[in-house]
Amino acid sequence: MENRKAPSQIAFMKMHGAGNDFVIIDSRGRDTVVTAKLAQALGDRHRGTGFDQLAEISDSQDTDFTLDFWNSDGSRAGACGNATRCVSDYMMHELGSDALSLTTQRGTLHAKRLPDGRVSVNMGHPQRDWSEIPLSHAVDTLNLPLPGTPAAVGMGNPHCVFFVKDAEAVDLPAEGPGIEHHPLFPQRTNVEFAHLIAPDHLRMRVWERGAGITLACGSGTCATVVAAHLRGLTGRAVTVEADGGTLQVDWRDDGVWLTGPTAHVFSGTLTPAFLAAL
Numbered sequence: 130m131e132n133r134k135a136p137s138q139i140a141f142m143k144m145h146g147a148g149n150d151f152v153i154i155d156s157r158g159r160d161t162v163v164t165a166k167l168a169q170a171l172g173d174r175h176r177g178t179g180f181d182q183l184a185e186i187s188d189s190q191d192t193d194f195t196l197d198f199w200n201s202d203g204s205r206a207g208a209c210g211n212a213t214r215c216v217s218d219y220m221m222h223e224l225g226s227d228a229l230s231l232t233t234q235r236g237t238l239h240a241k242r243l244p245d246g247r248v249s250v251n252m253g254h255p256q257r258d259w260s261e262i263p264l265s266h267a268v269d270t271l272n273l274p275l276p277g278t279p280a281a282v283g284m285g286n287p288h289c290v291f292f293v294k295d296a297e298a299v300d301l302p303a304e305g306p307g308i309e310h311h312p313l314f315p316q317r318t319n320v321e322f323a324h325l326i327a328p329d330h331l332r333m334r335v336w337e338r339g340a341g342i343t344l345a346c347g348s349g350t351c352a353t354v355v356a357a358h359l360r361g362l363t364g365r366a367v368t369v370e371a372d373g374g375t376l377q378v379d380w381r382d383d384g385v386w387l388t389g390p391t392a393h394v395f396s397g398t399l400t401p402a403f404l405a406a407l
């Protein structure tokens with residue numbers, strides 16, 4: 130195999146969707162560069178760029194591109210709805226198209242731009258079986274045997290959804306880590322707290338696996354709406370108010386569609402000194 134040298138400088142983009150923020154590295158046409166160590170160093174909000182997730186674009190044979198995700202603690206994430214929407218927006222501009230397909234750990238996903246400029250992605254069908262989410266053993270995934278009786282839903286990554294009286298009153302740093310690391314979730318879990326505003330409207334806050342409090346979480350929003358609908362709380366088309374903005378979820382026959390705003394904030398270059406210190 131050809132042994133290509135890692136580049137001495139790496140270009141990146143900073144983007145966000147409803148305040149869920151990302152650094153994107155485009156590695157098309159070269160070897161991939163992201164490692165757990167790079168993700169951790171770059172994810173440091175004081176000594177790096179900071180981000181909720183780092184996403185790396187690479188070449189794909191069957192779709193427009195491949196996308197991989199890392200959390201700010203260096204761990205991998207199998208899905209990231211808001212980063213998928215942000216990168217899709219950038220790629221649709223490049224392709225001069227309003228629709229595309231991409232490859233993630235979950236398989237092929239489809240994204241499109243709506244006439245109002247928002248970007249939608251089909252996040253696929255929810256995973257409801259305990260072994261797929263995954264949970265450590267067979268339980269009723271819609272009514273987990275935990276205080277508060279949350280629901281577990283997989284969207285290519287695990288989510289534990291609590292329906293509470295007032296999501297704004299939840300102390301996320303006190304409640305989140307214990308659930309994230311609960312033995313029922315062998316790969317840890319993202320944790321959502323939601324309350325009903327109306328049958329088509331939810332308020333949700335999130336503690337993300339590997340990232341802590343974030344201002345929004347696309348896959349978590351999808352999981353929350355799936356759980357809310359299965360519990361009989363909402364319909365299948367729901368507007369969700371996150372701390373950082375509003376997302377729309379539409380659970381259709383072909384999968385769970387996530388829609389919302391995207392923003393490209395700036396582009397930059399990682400210096401040789403930063404890379405050498407890794």
Ligand SMILES: N[C@H](CCC[C@H](N)C(=O)O)C(=O)O
Nearest residue numbers: 206209210211286346347348
């Ligand atoms: N912010 C992302 C989800 C990140 C999930 C990640 N924290 C994990 O370990 O699964 C989203 O928009 O879907």
